[in-house]
Amino acid sequence: QVHLVESGGGLVQPGGSLRLSCAATGELFSRYAVAWHRQGPGKQRELVAAISRGGYTNSVKGRFTISRDNAKNTVHLQISNLIPEDTGMYYCKAVFNDVVSWGQGTQVTVSS
Numbered sequence: 001q002v003h004l005v006e007s008g009g010g011l012v013q014p015g016g017s018l019r020l021s022c023a024a025t026g027e028l029f030s031r032y033a034v035a036w037h038r039q040g041p042g043k044q045r046e047l048v049a050a051i052s053r054g055g056y057t058n059s060v061k062g063r064f065t066i067s068r069d070n071a072k073n074t075v076h077l078q079i080s081n082l083i084p085e086d087t088g089m090y091y092c093k094a095v096f097n098d099v100v101s102w103g104q105g106t107q108v109t110v111s112s
Contacts, residue, residue, distance in 0.1 A: 001026060001027070001101055002024045002025065002029055002032060003025045003101070004023070004093075004102065005025075005103055006020060006022050006090060006091065006103045006104065006106040007020070007021050007023070008020040008021045008106060009109075010109070011111065012108070013082075013111070013112050014082060015081060016110075017078070017081070017082065018078075018079045018108060019077070020076065020078075020079070021074055021077075022075040022077075022092030023072075023073060023074050024075075026101075029073040032053060032094040033053055033094070033095045034051050034066075034075045034092065034093065034094050035049065035092075035095070036049050036050070036066060036077045036092055036093075037093060038086075038089065038090045038091070039089050039091070040085070040088035043088070045091070046060075047060055048060050048061055048064050048077070048090075049066035050066065051067070051068050053096075055068065063080050065077070066078075079108075082108075082110045083110060086108060087110050087111070088108060089106070089107055089108075090106050090107075090108055091103055
């Protein structure tokens, strides 16, 4: 199982950009598929982007770009043109077979 730590969140104005990072420690991170989820105030947690261990990506929202650097055991989420509805806690999740690991999350607040 891997241990995940998210970073890069903060307060940003509408229209701005953020790059979130998910750093992993533990066994071979390259084996894991990784996804970013978010949970807005009063909302359910939802998937925003995912990347397979082979590097294939899926973004639910076009303003979100996911990438991974297996040499650094890191996955990034680039968010562009932020809107207030993007406010929430962003979580990283790693999956390998039936092993699932979650990070503690990083807060993103979009406000003027």
